[in-house]
Amino acid sequence: xxxxxxxxxxxxxxxxxxxxxxxxxxxxxxxxxxxxxxxxxxxxxxxxxxxxxxxxxxxxxxxxxxxxxxxxxxxxxxxxxxxxxxxxxxxxxxxxxxxxxxxxxxxxxxxxxxxxxxxxxxxxxxxxxxxxxxxxxxxxxxxxxxxxxxxxxxxxxxxxxxxxxxxxxxxxxxxxxxxxxxxxxxxxxxxxxxxxxxxxxxxxxxxxxxxxxxxxxxxxxxxxxxxxxxxxxxxxxxxxxxxxxxxxxxxxxxxxxxxxxxxxxxxxxxxxxxxxxxxxxxxxxxxxxxxxxxxxxxxxxxxxxxxxxxxxxxxxxxxxxxxxxxxxxxxxxxxxxxxxxxxxxxxxxxxxxxxxxxxxxxxxxxxxxxxxxxxxxxxxxxxxxxxxxxxxxxxxxxxxxxxxxxxxxxxxxxxxxxx
Amino acid sequence: xxxxxxxxxxxxxxxxxxxxxxxxxxxxxxxxxxxxxxxxxxxxxxxxxxxxxxxxxxxxxxxxxxxxxxxxxxxxxxxxxxxxxxxxxxxxxxxxxxxxxxxxxxxxxxxxxxxxxxxxxxxxxxxxxxxxxxxxxxxxxxxxxxxxxxxxxxxxxxxxxxxxxxxxxxxxxxxxxxxxxxxxxxxxxxxxxxxxxxxxxxxxxxxxxxxxxxxxxxxxxxxxxxxxxxxxxxxxxxxxxxxxxxxxxxxxxxxxxxxxxxxxxxxxxxxxxxxxxxxxxxxxxxxxxxxxxxxxxxxxxxxxxxxxxxxxxxxxxxxxxxxxxxxxxxxxxxxxxxxxxxxxxxxxxxxxxxxxxxxxxxxxxxxxxxxxxxxxxxxxxxxxxxxxxxxxxxxxxxxxxxxxxxxxxxxxxxxxxxx
Numbered sequence: 001x002x003x004x005x006x007x008x009x010x011x012x013x014x015x016x017x018x019x020x021x022x023x024x025x026x027x028x029x030x031x032x033x034x035x036x037x038x039x040x041x042x043x044x045x046x047x048x049x050x051x052x053x054x055x056x057x058x059x060x061x062x063x064x065x066x067x068x069x070x071x072x073x074x075x076x077x078x079x080x081x082x083x084x085x086x087x088x089x090x091x092x093x094x095x096x097x098x099x100x101x102x103x104x105x106x107x108x109x110x111x112x113x114x115x116x117x118x119x120x121x122x123x124x125x126x127x128x129x130x131x132x133x134x135x136x137x138x139x140x141x142x143x144x145x146x147x148x149x150x151x152x153x154x155x156x157x158x159x160x161x162x163x164x165x166x167x168x169x170x171x172x173x174x175x176x177x178x179x180x181x182x183x184x185x186x187x188x189x190x191x192x193x194x195x196x197x198x199x200x201x202x203x204x205x206x207x208x209x210x211x212x213x214x215x216x217x218x219x220x221x222x223x224x225x226x227x228x229x230x231x232x233x234x235x236x237x238x239x240x241x242x243x244x245x246x247x248x249x250x251x252x253x254x255x256x257x258x259x260x261x262x263x264x265x266x267x268x269x270x271x272x273x274x275x276x277x278x279x280x281x282x283x284x285x286x287x288x289x290x291x292x293x294x295x296x297x298x299x300x301x302x303x304x305x306x307x308x309x310x311x312x313x314x315x316x317x318x319x320x321x322x323x324x325x326x327x328x329x330x331x332x333x334x335x336x337x338x339x340x341x342x343x344x345x346x347x348x349x350x351x352x353x354x355x356x357x358x359x360x361x362x363x364x365x366x367x368x369x370x371x372x373x374x375x376x377x378x379x380x381x382x383x384x385x386x387x388x389x390x391x392x393x394x395x396x397x398x399x400x401x402x403x404x405x406x407x408x409x410x411x412x413x414x415x416x417x418x419x
Numbered sequence: 420x421x422x423x424x425x426x427x428x429x430x431x432x433x434x435x436x437x438x439x440x441x442x443x444x445x446x447x448x449x450x451x452x453x454x455x456x457x458x459x460x461x462x463x464x465x466x467x468x469x470x471x472x473x474x475x476x477x478x479x480x481x482x483x484x485x486x487x488x489x490x491x492x493x494x495x496x497x498x499x500x501x502x503x504x505x506x507x508x509x510x511x512x513x514x515x516x517x518x519x520x521x522x523x524x525x526x527x528x529x530x531x532x533x534x535x536x537x538x539x540x541x542x543x544x545x546x547x548x549x550x551x552x553x554x555x556x557x558x559x560x561x562x563x564x565x566x567x568x569x570x571x572x573x574x575x576x577x578x579x580x581x582x583x584x585x586x587x588x589x590x591x592x593x594x595x596x597x598x599x600x601x602x603x604x605x606x607x608x609x610x611x612x613x614x615x616x617x618x619x620x621x622x623x624x625x626x627x628x629x630x631x632x633x634x635x636x637x638x639x640x641x642x643x644x645x646x647x648x649x650x651x652x653x654x655x656x657x658x659x660x661x662x663x664x665x666x667x668x669x670x671x672x673x674x675x676x677x678x679x680x681x682x683x684x685x686x687x688x689x690x691x692x693x694x695x696x697x698x699x700x701x702x703x704x705x706x707x708x709x710x711x712x713x714x715x716x717x718x719x720x721x722x723x724x725x726x727x728x729x730x731x732x733x734x735x736x737x738x739x740x741x742x743x744x745x746x747x748x749x750x751x752x753x754x755x756x757x758x759x760x761x762x763x764x765x766x767x768x769x770x771x772x773x774x775x776x777x778x779x780x781x782x783x784x785x786x787x788x789x790x791x792x793x794x795x796x797x798x799x800x801x802x803x804x805x806x807x808x809x810x811x812x813x814x815x816x817x818x819x820x821x822x823x824x825x826x827x828x829x830x831x832x833x834x835x836x837x838x
Contacts, residue, residue, distance in 0.1 A: 013455045015446030016631055018439055022460075027434030036432045037467065039460035041441075048456065212435055281728075287714025288707035291728045295706025298782055298816055306734035309700075309710045309726035311719075315768055319725065319738065349734055363717055397717055 001172065002060045003034045007041045008049055008077050009067040009151055021066045021156055028160060032168060033176050033225050034062070044068060049080030057084065057142035062168065064160075067151030069134040071113045077148060078137070082121040085141050092120040095135040098128045124148075127163040131155040138167065145171060174228070179237060181222040181245045184258040186410050190218050196251050204244045215399065216406045217257070217264075222248065254419050257410065264409050265293040271416040272303040272353075277381075279412075280349035281307035282320050282341040282356035284332065285375060289405045290357065306349035310341070320344030333358050335376050339387040342378030354380040355412050356387075361400045375404045379411055420591065422453045423479045426460045427468055427496050428486040428570050440485045440575055447579060451587060452595050452644055453481070463487060468499030476503065476561035481587065483579075486570030488553040490532045496567060497556070501540040504560050511539040514554040517547045543567075546582040550574040557586065564590060593647070598656060600641040600664045603677040605829050609637050615670050623663045634818065635825045636676070636683075641667065673838050676829065683828045684712040690835040691722040691772075696800075698831075699768035700726035701739055701760040701775040703751065704794060709776065709824045725768035729760070739763030752777050754795050758806040761797030773799040774831050775806075780819045794823045796830055803834065 005025050011017045022039045029036055037060075042048045049068070056063050068077030082089045095118035096110070103110045117134045120126070127136030127147065132155040138147045147164045149156045168174065185193055190213050197220070200209055210221035222244050226237040249256055257264050272279055281290050281304075291307035294300055308319050313332060316322040322340040330336050338356050346354025359375030366372035373393030379386050388411070392403045424444050430436045441458045448455055456479075461467045468487070475482050487496030501508045514537035515529070522529045536553045539545070546555030546566065551574040557566045566583045568575045587593065604612055609632050616639070619628055629640035641663050645656040668675055676683050691698055700709050700723075710726035713719055727738050732751060735741040741759040749755050757775050765773025778794030785791035792812030798805050807830070811822045 012442070013445055013458065014449060015442045015444075016629075018437055018442045019458075020437055023431070023434045023437045025434075026432055030433060035462075037462065037464075038471075039432065039438075039458075041458040043454075043456065045456075052457075210435075283707075283710075286711075287719075287723075288702075288710025288726055288728070289714075291702075291707025292705075292711045292820075295708075295728070295730070296817055296820070300706075301730050301784075304706075305731040306738065307707055307728035308738070309707070309714070309728070311714070312724040312768070315725035319727070319767065348738065349731070365720075398715055401711075401715070 001034060001062065003029055003036050003062040003064075004056050004060045005036055005039045006052060006056060006063060006065045007039070007067055007151070008044065008065065008080075009041075010043045010074070012041045013043045021151065021153055024153070024157060025064050025066075025160065028165070029062075029064075031178050031180070032165070032174055033178055044074040044076055046076045046080045046083065049076060050083040053081055053084040053141065053146070057144045057146075060144045062172070063144055063146045064164065065146060065148045066156050069117060069136065069148065069150045071116050071133070075117075078120055081124075081139070081141075081146070081148065085121055085123065085139065087122045089119040090122050091115065092118050092124065092126060092135075092137075094126040095120055095137070098126060098135050099133055102129070102133055127159055129155055129159055130162060131158050136163065138164075176225055176227050179224040179226055179241050181241055181259075182261050183220045183222075183245070183248060183252070183256050184261070184264075185218040185220060185252060185255050186216065186257045186264065186406060187255050188218060188252070193218050193220060193252065197248060200244070200248070203247065204240070207241070207244055209248075215394075216403045220248065220252075254414065257413065263293075264406055264413065266297055268409050268413050268416070269294070269297045269300055269303065271413065273299075275416065277352040277416070278303050278305050278349075279353045279355070280305050280345045280351040282345035282354065282378075283307060283309045284311060284316070284341070284357055285359040285361045286357045286401050286405045286408070287311070287361075289401050290355070290408055293405060293409070305351050306345070308345055308348070316341065319348065321347070331370075333360060333370050333374060333376060335378075335387040335389055338376035338378035339380070339385060340378075342380040342387065343385060346380045352381060353412065353415075354378075355408050357404050357408050359404055361397045361404070362393075363397060373400055375400075375407065377404075377408045377411055379415055381415060384415065420453060420481065421479045422448055422455050422481040422483075423475050424455055424458045425471060425475060425482060425484045426458070426486055426570070427463065427484065427499075428460075429462045429493070431460045432462045440570065440572055443572070443576060444483050444485075444579065447584070448481075448483075450597050450599070451584070451593055452597050463493040463495055465495045465499045465502065468495060469502040472500055472503040472560065472565070476563045476565075479563045481591070482563050482565045483583065484565060484567045485575050488536060488555065488567065488569045490535050490552070494536075497539055500543075500558070500560075500565070500567065504540055504542065504558065506540045506542060508538040509541050510534065511537050511543065511545060511554075511556075513545040514539055514556070517545060517554050518552055521548070521552055546578055548574055548578055549581065550577050555582065557583075595644055595646050598643040598645055598660050600660055600678075601680050602639045602641075602664070602667060602671070602675050603633075603680070603683075604637040604639060604671060604674050605635065605676045605683065605825060606674050607637065607671070612637050612639060612671065616667060619663070619667070622666065623659070626660070626663055628667075634813075635822045639667065639671075673833065676832065682712075683825055683832065685716055687828050687832050687835070688713070688716045688719055688722065690832065692718075694835065696771040696835070697722050697724050697768075698772045698774070699724050699764045699770040701764035701773065701797075702726060702728045703730060703735070703760070703776055704778040704780045705776045705820050705824045705827070706730070706780075708820050709774070709827055712824060712828070724770050725764070727764055727767070735760065738767065740766070750789075752779060752789050752793060752795060754797075754806040754808055757795035757797035758799070758804060759797075761799040761806065762804060765799045771800060772831065772834075773797075774827050776823050776827050778823055780816045780823070781812075782816060792819055794819075794826065796823075796827045798830055798834055800834060
């Protein structure tokens with residue numbers, strides 16, 4: 001089965017936007033066991049659109065097209081398709097109906113400009129749009145089934161899921177699907193993860209592993225293509241995947257921060273909530289990044305109380321009560337300073353846990369003893385006060401900040417689960 | 420002139436990475452006055468690579484190719500190219516030389532696996548790689564000049580700039596170039612910016628405007644295609660562009676936050692540094708985002724002293740000395756609270772300026788009086804103490820946080836420039 005993707009629109013060719021739609025569709029088709037063989041992007045030029053559709057019709061079985069379905073004069077996909085198929089554009093009454101419904105729900109009447117969007121090739125069937133006005137459509141040209149969707153990502157995504165995917169499964173009698181487990185790893189590089197999981201494919205026939213670096217994390221995918229079966233028979237496949245997932249977890253031990261696709265800050269948030277703990281943060285080199293991550297989680301006000309970003313020594317002393325002697329003896333970047341910062345912020349906020357970072361994110365400020373990438377992380381909580389020094393260097397200030405922040409949150413997570 | 424881009428590699432077709440290389444190259448070609456007519460992405464399959472190259476050779480004048488030049492078995496671009504051209508792959512001595520140089524500088528010797536990367540089609544010329552081992556190459560097939568670059572973005576970018584661009588200018592006798600001015604706008608929507616600049620194209624013949632939303636900002640590009648002239652004659656073009664830029668600035672008044680492509684936090688940082696002011700920040704609803712933005716700027720420790728992220732009322736009272744009466748009378752989200760937070764953090768850090776945010780980022784926590792998207796921003800500085808309430812709602816917690824943070828930084832910027 002040959003599958004292709006065509007994206008239309010000047011924005012991509014002018015470098016104004018990056019084509020993320022195609023990546024989404026590639027991943028979704030892969031979930032159905034279909035690998036895309038080519039992605040093409042062309043501009044808002046009707047001749048080129050129709051020529052390209054014609055070429056694809058000669059070589060592919062499935063083509064997903066995005067973009068160019070709007071109401072303005074540069075929306076030319078339907079016209080390009082009609083030309084390629086040698087058909088007329090006609091007012092599609094089903095399309096008018098789904099649009100009228102969309103407008104009605106919002107208290108508007110459909111107008112003439114919108115009706116242009118319902119002008120579709122004569123043989124096209126309608127794909128309803130639940131998130132916008134432009135209806136999608138599907139039709140066959142040559143040996144290829146084409147599915148036309150809007151370019152607005154939110155509209156395209158829901159149309160794919162609600163209208164295109166079920167048609168693909170039906171039309172192509174897709175009898176297999178891909179079961180996927182995603183594990184998020186922190187603290188191991190991609191190649192190290194790969195070598196720790198060596199032997200997987202011999203152990204678990206029919207499954208394979210995929211790796212993807214999402215700095216500072218690595219995502220491991222366990223991919224298992226299976227036949228679509230009844231629920232009861234499907235349970236066996238599920239169990240085999242669970243066994244594989246358990247084996248992977250065993251190999252990677254406590255480096256797996258999430259088995260559900262949750263972010264580290266979401267995992268930490270869930271643990272704090274579950275245990276009814278509160279958190280305060282003292283940041284120096286991370287400059288507010290940890291607080292920003294923690295408070296990106298909706299509902300974080302349940303456990304997050306206070307954070308102090310203390311760049312100056314004065315702020316470390318006044319707000320966090322780091323002792324002047326510590327700063328004079330050891331300097332701002334030191335385990336002892338980190339410890340006093342964590343203790344101090346915990347005390348200042350009267351929280352259950354306090355965590356701290358002090359280090360050198362770069363590009364300047366490094367010394368021989370404490371090069372750029374050095375960070376000391378402190379943790380203070382019920383029955384524990386500790387701190388640790390790490391040296392990373394990921395080349396950029398923002399990458400170092402991200403690594404420092406993830407390391408601090410991971411240290412807290414380990415303490416919360418007692419590992 | 421017909422220009423195309425071809426990206427090779429399974430990663431894009433598997434949805435593992437988004438193809439950002441093509442966007443970069445589209446923008447760069449546009450700077451030379453060349454609009455890309457098609458982008459194609461194919462996988463690591465030698466037959467498909469060679470067929471696609473062959474098709475492009477029949478219709479395009481220029482083709483930039485990225486990916487597939489590495490040392491492993493799935494790097495097949497050179498082989499695909501040789502097949503399309505009907506040539507042999509031979510060990511290119513220039514390529515070996517540039518690779519040997521790269522290794523030598525790093526204290527390594529070139530090995531056999533690397534030599535595979537120097538096997539190029541017989542008629543190819545070498546494009547040196549200053550950032551990695553894989554040499555690029557160029558050659559003509561049909562009427563089309565092909566330029567093959569690595570897929571690693573940093574290697575591709577420097578190779579384009581150093582080796583491909585000068586060849587394009589020479590080979591195609593490019594006598595025109597595009598002068599571009601970029602202005603960053605905050606506080607106006609894209610369509611509002613467009614209507615304020617109506618009449619531009621009549622006023623400035625030969626120039627046109629481009630708009631691009633980069634939430635929460637809008638970028639306006641003034642695009643001016645001109646003939647490449649001697650420096651002295653070129654000055655006239657430059658002056659005309661400056662006049663256009665001045666006119667745009669006049670229309671948009673103080674909504675232009677940068678004329679140089681600097682971010683808002685960089686602009687604020689430059690102003691603080693220039694005036695030798697220090698800054699402290701009190702954040703509630705922005706949760707550390709402002710501090711994180713401010714400290715992303717290298718050298719921010721020169722002016723940034725301290726930030727308090729105070730989610731709890733206790734922290735607002737204890738650290739920022741917001742009065743209990745204010746919190747009881749007006750609540751946490753109020754102009755008076757914002758004012759006392761800004762004043763309090765300025766006092767706590769002994770800084771020249773203090774800014775504050777308190778509001779409701781959502782999704783929960785909104786009321787009829789103070790819906791999600793409400794934010795109060797306080798500013799305290801030499802001779803000024805003020806606060807202001809805004810109501811935004813951009814649908815997501817993180818979008819609201821970004822809007823709040825930018826509004827606070829913009830209010831500070833306006834105060835720093837006295838407007």
